Amino acid sequence: MVILGAGLTGLSAAFHGRGTVFEKEKEIAGTCRSVRGEGFTFDLGIHVLHSANPYILNLLLRNNTAGLVNRRRSAWIYSRDTLTKYPFQANTFGLPKKIIQECVSGFADALRRPDRIFDNYEDWIYGVFGKGIAKHFYLPYSEKFWTVKTRELTTNWMDARVPRPRLEQVIAGAASIQKEEFGPNALFRYPKSGGIRRIAGILINKNTKILLGKEAQRIDIAAKKVYFVDGTDISYDNLVSTVPLTVLCRMFNRAPKEVIDAACGLRHNSVLCVNLGVRREDISPHHWIYFPEDKFAPFRVSFPANFAKSMAPKGWSSIQAEISYSRMKPLKYRDVVEKVINDLIRARIIKPKDKVRLINTKDIQYAYVIYDHDRLRNLDIIRAYLRKYNIYSAGRYGRWEYLWMDDAILSGKNVLKEIRARK
Known part of the structure; x- marks a missing residue:
């Protein structure tokens, strides 16, 4: 078995089965990598473990070699x-007060029209939360994050991702800061040191074979052979790919036009991470803050040293600002770092006199897959083609699904069941 990609899914496939993993980067973990520099550690966006899956918890916590803490x-x-x-x-x-009234009354109005069927995410927001909550948060934040209009999105990506409180909880949260927490990640686990990359290490055992710096360039589906940029090649019986589907389909030497067109129809956003060090400890007590307003560049700002003290050197705090963009909504800032710093001052997170150091910027080309109305049709075309040639696409970008870390690990495990079922 040949496996393309050493992210959580590819490593999981090798961990649960037998195969060789080929990774184009010089390190493992994919988008769960952690980047170190100048005494700081930054993940590629926020990654926390909040799984309730017994198998995943047993796998990751059995010996707790990642040093996960609550x-x-x-x-x-x-x-x-x-x-x-x-x-x-x-x-x-x-x-x-006017905004609070709009949000509470709008929510109450929405409750009077239960059990509606919604054609798109925008209708769902209005139908479930009402006009006030839609206007003052969900519409602006969602379009800033996804980079497309909310009516272009379906609703089959949400699951537990969007908490749905009861009316009494909405009223309580309008009257005072309530202690009750909502959502699946209200409690989470994170490594004590080393960043989220530590989780990837759990998925490597003595039988795991990983070749780094091996970027796949072309796949001959008839000969069942993968050709790499460095001029080498390898034959396979079964190919497991965690490569983004849009990239994978361009590797085929003879894919039909409808498959290429389907791949071109898949959309995703990208995220630019601006990673800063600030010469002041305890700059914020929070883990992260969302920014729905378009006047601020980031959609989210996080404080890695609050996940684990080891993420920043003594005397410093760390900040990561995430900015979403795509071919539908390109980056519009001439100097994005300067814009981020000014936004942080404007939001009173840092002070004008603070010593701020740019540690690095990291561009996540494939960040979140976009659940538009053509997605399922395009996926059906691509998957039908892959099945003919013993190619199994797995993981967030291989399945083209909004998978959390535990989902990604299970995707690598489950792909082996698919292979066995075909024999």
């Missing part, structure tokens, strides 16, 4: 020059 989430939202607790729909206390 954390109680502190997530907030900055809008109208005010910090409110996450999620917005259950925590409007602190906002102007």
Whole structure:
């Protein structure tokens, strides 16, 4: 078995089965990599473990070689020059009274029209949360994050990702800061040191064979052979790919036009991470803050040293600002680092006199897959073609699904079941 990609899914496939992993980068972990520099450690965006899956918990915590520790989430939202607790729909206390009234009354109105079928995410937002919550958070934040209009999105990506409070909880969160937490990651685990990359190490055993710096360039589906950029090649019986589907389909030497067109129809966003060090400890008590307003460049700002003290050197804090963009909504800032720093000052996270150091910027080309209305049709075309040639596409970008880390690990495990079922 040949496996393309040494992210969590590729490593999981090798861990649960037998095969050789080929990774184009010089290190493992994919988008779960952790980057070190100048005494700081940054992940590629926020990654926390909040799985309730017994198998995953046993696998990762059995010996706890990643040094996972428990954390109680502190997530907030900055809008109208005010910090409110996450999620917005259950925590409007602190906002102007008129906005609070719009949000609570809109939510109550939405409850009077239950059990509706929604054609798109925008209708779902209005139908479930009402006009006020839609206007003041969900529409602006969602379009900033996804980089497309909310009506272009379906609703089959959400699952537990969007908390749905009861009316009494919405009212309580409008009257005061409530202690009750919402959402699947209210409690999470994170490595004590080394960043989230430590989880990838658990998926490597003595039988795992990984070749780094091996970028696949072309796949001859008839000869069942993968050709690499360095001029080498390898034959396979079964090929497991965690490569983004849009990239994988361009590697085929004779893919039909409908398959190429389907791959071109798949959309995703990208995320630019601006990683900063600030010469002041405890710059914020929170783990992350959402920014729904378009006047701020980031959609989210996080504080890695609050996940684990080891993420920043003594005397310093660390900040990661995430900016979403895509071919539908390109980056619009001439100097994005300067814009981020000015935004952090504007939001009173850092002070004008603070010593701020740019540690690095990291560009995640494939960040989140976009669940538009053509996605399933395009995936059906691509998957039918792959099945003919014993090619198994897995993981977030191989399945083209919004998978969390535990989902990605299970995807690598489950692909082996697919292979066995075909024999």
